[in-house]
Amino acid sequence: MTAHTADSQPITDPHHSRRWIILALTLIAQFMVTLDATIVTVALPSIQTDLGFANQLDLQWVINAYVLFFGGFLLLGGRAGDLFGRQRLFLTGLVLFTGASLVNGIADDPTTLVIGRGVQGFGAALVSPAVLSIIIVTFQSTAERVKALGFFTAVTASGSAAGMLFGGLLTDYASWRWIFLVNIPIGLVGIVGAIRTIPNSKAMTGNVRHMDLPGAISVTGGLTVLVTAIVNAQTWGWGSARFIWMTVAAAALLTAFVVIELRTSHPLVRMGLFAKRTISVGNAMMLTFSGGLFVMMFFPTLYLAENMGYSPIEIGLAYLPWPVAMMIAGSVGQRLIGKAGPRLLLTVGLIFVAVGLLTFVRLPAYGSYAADVLPGMFLTAVGAGLVFTPAFMVATTGVAPEESGLASGIINTSQQLGAALGLAVTSSLAAGYTAHLLAGTGARDLTAAMQSSALVEGFQRGFTVAAAIVLASALIAAFGLRKADFAQNSAGADGDVQDAEQPLPAAPAV
Template sequence: MTTHTAGKHTGDGTHRNRRWIILALTLIAQFMVTLDATIVTVALPSIQTDLGFANQLDLQWVINAYILFFGGFLLLGGRAGDLFGRQRLFLAGLALFTGASLVNGLASDSTMLVIGRGVQGFGAALVSPAVLSIIIVTFQGAAERVKALGFFTAVTASGSAAGMLFGGLLTDYASWRWIFLVNIPIGLVGILGAIRSIPNSKARTGSLRHMDLPGAISVTGGLTLLVTAIVNAHTWGWGSARFIWVTASGVALIATFILIELRTSHPLVRLGIFAKRTISVGNAVMLTFTGGLFVMMFFPTLYLAENMQYSPIEIGLAYLPWPLAMMAAGGVAQKLLGRAGPRLLLVAGLLFVAAGLLTFVRLPVDGSYAADVLPGMLLTAAGAGLVFTPAFMVATTGVAAEESGLASGVINTSQQLGSALGLAAISSLAAGHTAHLLTGAGPGASAASQSSALVEGFQRGFAVASVVVIVSALIAAFGLRKADFTQEPGDTGGQEAAEPSASVVHAA
């Protein structure tokens, strides 16, 4: 009996050690994906100069190509893990992400970089759901799962902050190319470790015929065309034949996606899930919230570089309060959620974000970081920290256990696509306003006139972004009811709570 117990204890210890090795490997991948999302922001001005991006609208594709392919294929990535195995999905995504990082680091022109960023986004769409699924499957006990997700939260938050700082250091003291090349050793360690340690678990058997590839391709293609049309609207003309043709093609592809989802036996998204009010409202809030918020990762970077002459490392340090304030507010949100309820937290957080964006409407040409940038940065970050947790909670409330993964994937997709569409539309409006002012100034506009026009474009963009976030607050205030969050008898909250929790941490 004693021998048996010891052997069992040894076996349990080995299994426990392997679980934490698996966690470490998945967190390495998560750190890389999170790092890449913010490390690029600081390097944008240097990338624009070296690769000859014509203007800020072209430059935003460095961000949007990644976001579009990440958001567009995120649900397909989750489905692929169910069918082919989580380890295979993890390895495929990590290999794509690492290979694309090499291509980006060696990019010789803007087109090569944008295509590489799209491939990176597709790789991230495979890695991200695999990481969360592997953690959830590996840690079955509630206490250990909470601990594992706590590590996941810390890595995600630290990756965002580290990206700002490392981006500045690498760009300043080496080259912006190293913000991509640094992914290669990290990716290789993750790939080799995953081959040795992570089992290829599956949620169900299946084959390629159960993959909704037409759905994934049509929705991603449609959104890409819409973003392309919006980005080029001020150049083509909002009423031009080219704008109308590209927009109509995008709408047609999205309509095709809806038809595919309604008719296929294995849809990427079961559209009936949106019949539940919390899911539809939660996703509408996330789409509009991130649509307004994401300008904070673009306009301030250009302002600090072009108007305040900040170096990349200075931009990185200037952005550090953003993830730190968001982390602090996220902790407050988790403590207040039970008492205040998700609707109140959502509305309060969204109003903080809108107020923060409005502080930039009076941004001067020759501003001060402490007086003109930091206050708005802290307000928007604090508001965002209050919003993310209740937004994910709302969008996954009352979901059946078998569809918790779908609900989590849908809200993550809304987050990514809201960011892409919002940045495209608001940047286009800002650039259009700047171009209009420069046209009025004549062909020989002075450097001072150009700086003034650029800042006025930023001001217009921030004003529009604040309106979008206020709309998000109205959706939350009038679309949700207290009864939506009353637990029904018999609800266990077990599996249903597990995957949404993972999604919440991912958003941080």
């Protein structure tokens, strides 16, 4: 007996009988990739001290290098798996991710670490879509596929929470280097297991292989140049020739990306998709939402370490309520979608996030975790939990089945790239304002209290801008969506639709 999928090579009995082993291997890799998105957060202050990062602007590249390359090559990774084989893509991604983890673990300067983080992000961009594709083509029956995807969702959700805790434990009791080195044995198990058990299934496209590599390079290059310009703007000057030329170069690369996508026969992103309101509104909303929310992975960490003197394990425990509250709110939100509708749920959730960010605007130089950090953490987590599911639903509504994977990939890309741009803007503005406050103070006159106060005022400026960005996202949701956008899909949640190969979105990075 041979099982088939709609667009894949047949899965034969020998492979089918090992399907739960295959699931375990892919979920181990998914857990590692998801864990790495948050495990580094807690270690940032230790990394800054040990490797000599000059300031928080340079330090944010430890996060942004990963996010930029992950988001920039995510769609290419999904396409590569269909064309060259999912096992091959999975192995390539794991090898890159594991090798980069080793480099990061032994890095002795900021440049090496940032480059290694970029390679890790590229590896994650290959692993993440391969994991979901392998699960979908391995499990043929509706019941088993739903069960397998349930495990996938649980692992991706728990990975973020575990990253906070493990990051603190490893950094406190070993070294920040072990947040990367711990990936090596996990990656090796995944590589060996994949070679022995996972078939190299691929889409049935004959001998024609089309890879939009120019599109992937132009969009990732354009965004990297833009982020670099924003990060350095307060040093160069927002009106400086260097900033202007970097911005022009970024615009040229991003324009080239659009031209490439419009002209190539097999684009990375079919631009015609954005003619549909739910696609364009959903991605604009996700871009701005992620751009504001992602400061929660950066500013609170520095505040807890530098102003409140928290150790890495204390930071990890302090962050733990955030992913937990997000998961609980997400579960509640899934139950409310049918009653409240996506637009109302999105608007309310985004307002929660904005209010949560605004609570940090009154952050004192030496505050209390319970009074000054936890309320904003809780509100942003609840709001984000309410937003993620309907946001992904909106961005894939009304899409033809054969393009559902593309739509899902685009919204994930918007999430990652929005996070990178938002963190670049807010950290640059925060650091610039702190520098401005300290500019008239001589080195001899500068006290620890003055430095802490200026640092927090910079954070406050960053949180204010982040809240404004999220409020813009709420306006996009409230006025950009219509009830009619979802009416056509209300009857489509039965039978064949549930069994269709429509990939779930990858786990959010935050």
